[in-house]
Amino acid sequence: MNTLTISENLYNHYESTAEIKHYYGLLANYALVLTAEANQNKELLTRCKNIMRKFPNQIEHPNYNFPSYKIGGIPKAYMFMKGYLPEAESEIRDYADEMMTAVRDDKGIVTTLFDQEKKLIWIDAAMATTPFLLFAGLGLKEEKYIDEAVNQAFLMYEEFFDEKIGLLHQCKNFVGEGLYSQDHWSRGNGWGYFALTELVKHLPKQSPHRKKAEKYFIQLSNALLPHQSKRGLWRQEIPLEYSYEESSGTGLILYGLGTGLRLGLLEFEAYNNAFHKGIRGLNDICINEDFSTEQSCPGCLCPGEEEEKGTVKAYVTLKLPYKDEPHSFGPFMLALAEAYQNGIIDLNRLYKG
Template identity: 30%
Template sequence: MSPYFQPTESIAGKAKSDEHILATIAGRFIGANPKHPPVYRIYSAEGFRREADYRYEMDFAQRWPELENGQFVYVWGKLWSDGEIEHPFSVSCYCPVRIMVNGTQQFASNLNDDVFPERSSYFRAKLSKGWNHIVMEFVATATGCGGKFGTGSIKGFPMHMLAPIADRDGQEGWVYSSPQSATWEVMPGSAEEKDWASSAVDKWYPRMAWTPEELNSGCFSRIYGEKPGQIAYAWTKLENRNPSVQRVRLIGVYQGQLTVYLNGTPVFEKHLTDGSLEMILAIPFGAHDLVACSTCEGSIWGVNLEIEHASTEEAAPVKRIPPYPVEGLTDGWLYAGPFSADNAPHPATITRMDAPLGSEDERTFWRADMPGAWVRPYLENAIYGKWNYPLGVTLYGILRTGQELGDPHYTNYAADHIEQCTTLFAYSRWDQAQYGSPGVNHQLTLIDSLDDCGSFGAAMLEAGKLRALDGAEAAAEHIAHYITREQSRLEDGTLYRTRGTTDFMKDTVWCDDLYMSTPFLSKYYELTGDAAYLDDAAKQFLRYKKLMFIPEQGIMHHVFDFKFSKGNGVPWGRGNGWVLFSLTELLAVMPSEHPERPELLAFFRELCLGYRRLQGMQGLWHQVLTDPESYAEASCTSMFIYAFARGVRFGWLEEAAPYVEAVLQGWEGLTRYAIDKNGNVYGVCRGSGYSFNKLYYKDQLSWQLNDTHGIGIVLLAGIETMKLRKHLSACSHF
């Protein structure tokens, strides 16, 4: 094999112990992916809705009823990229459409596109590091005006756009023009544009400002309308930067009954329907929640509070600041409501940003004092806080590393990542119902495959053994319901794919899906005690064996394709690794008296024998297991190490010695040839499709550096190697 790096760069030559190796790999990952929360942004409900396919719906025939055939409408937004990449896009056309990226045309519809609005066209465009400006030109015709536009990869790149104009800085969404009589010669975002685009039209939409009448109606009236007897809240913070307590005077006017709370304690209360207020507050050092709670008593309903400093110091020691960092917020206040008196949240509990506010039909979230302006969280981290199947494996490995090393730094990192997802689960479901597609947790919220839920869900249940995770119980129920009630199955109950992100996935069974389902089912059985989940997991292995096991070799096809009624004939390394890894997860929790256990143990032994025979000279297994000319693949190697070591420790393998040697050779091979001194992991196959052609796996399905499909399982392999060493040492003392 071609080496991934020079021998002197391997971690085997630098590390003092297996513990050192694990800490280096996990530490590198954590250092590269710090714990950043989601970014909260202002979103205009008067803009474009992003549907479940993560494309923005732009229908100008409805938005501009006066639009005439031949007129143009322009849409402009900006998209950030951390580096120079090719990004996939998708567009459906209601009319002739041109799309420009950074001033260069990247797509133009043809005659066919213009008359089939339900069809999607895909293209890739190069994005530069930094901000990239996307402009769409729509030409009104008798067929309509507008289209749908967004990501070409829902699972991989659920992108959102940001407003490109200075007065909307930080807000999510696009701006668009009124109907134009002629095409623009220069496009926004192009090198020639300079200041022209921001003044090219009289006004950019959606609107940003209230009308004079709305401004005079009071903040709650213009945001919520007239709601007699209902309650709304306004939330801001007072920050004292002086070490000593500061006294400040709060002055203002209000309409409707009003109570003001400082850190949950009432400091002002008036039952009059309107009036002025004045109060003196003692503010200690730091930031403090100020909440105004008002009941609507008439057509004008609102509150306006400002600080008038009692001190004559030149620099004001107490300032009003936004209650939470929200990009695009202009006045420092957030608003929630309206609520009926019986369902209104308590003012002391309303100051949170991770869940819908209120209950039942009144559930809502924060708004801003601008037309149609809502607050929404968006996950903008490449890794941290994301929910997907490779990260489920990664976090499982980091979690177990922390346990093995006795270091909460690692367990807390993994659990915190998982809990960021589960805490926002209830919000993301509300967000999806409100807006079409959520800004966070898109794969958990919009589950449509086992990939979306089983792997991360298993890591979530494992983390839940160490500490309670906010929202995890509801997320687990959601996943269990999907796997058992919604995922497509054959008549005998075999999990399979009736559809997929591409046509070739239709009517297939993938050995990967044993990992995407059975570890979660096994752990959910542990949690609930419901044997139906364990029985389902057991039956999946036996049914998959009938479809994909190659008995003469003791290994598995990657995929069984019902379109051809046969397996694809290629024993892909990681797919086979998932089978054996997942079988150990099931056997580890299965009671000894379970009726399927003898057959599953026999299957485990058959697989182990088949895989052991294919181990390479350097201790590593190959991308195509039967082709030693294919590259040495780290993730399948790790899974075979993991399973062999557990098989020896738990007594599942009757002849232990050959498997002990395979484990030790495999771990030595990983540390010498696939992990460098900085903890970088090489040789991990990227996310796969499938093919009947072996060369697809060998030549096209390349490896990637530090791919999340492999980091966690490499850690798990190291942990099981350490445990095996300790087990054998303990046994040798008797």
């Protein structure tokens, strides 16, 4: 089946199960735009415009840690940048300004809105801040937004980087003051990788930030590559051989690998087979015939209680995957849209290869 057809059908299935509005839903909306762009599907692009025009007034919003979700977050900013939604200019500017003044820790990393005195920081925020500010800055031609998009990605990468293994921890101060979670969580590393992927994908060639963005992107790519399973996936606790294979992090990692290959940042011989194996594994193991999904970890912010809080054991045993877990759809769609861009048009042909 065509990879873009699978991507669109994943969104259709997701839409049939829930109202798409949370951050993981907005990521699926962003992936739907990329799916439409990949083969210049005008009908699908019109659908994306109509979806985004429902934000904020036709959606009943829950409480968000990042208010930009209210107007459509990443996909709204991206579609404005690309000229699809010029009427969104004032919304994008207002919420970019709000993000510029959001609460930060002493190093300048955005913190959670609750328990602000504890300066709780987590790598998931790289997904929320960097792409939105990057697209806002490029669309509005405001360097201050671009600079802060880069700043958040770099600060979080540096803060959560584990020098021993080259992977990222998820969070700090949730276990106790100055303490990091012990994990190298699949989707957490995927969130950090996603932010770096958007930087290398969209920063202008002349940007003073490009060299460092490429350096960090390649470093994390190199750290992730050796941990791919025999079936093509990455695990919930990435370096732990006995941890379950986790699909949402896998989708984000594959999106980054495909982008790096296409941009010539990653060596073809080292990464191409891994990318193809991953796309095959994602399709075979994690996508059912009805386009429901499998193997995705549920919400997972420093799990556990007391002495087990934030431990590898808590990440692996307390947060178990289930069918149609909502974080899965966006990462799967991103990986498939990028597969198409890398010439994987028909998965049947991939199998024959």
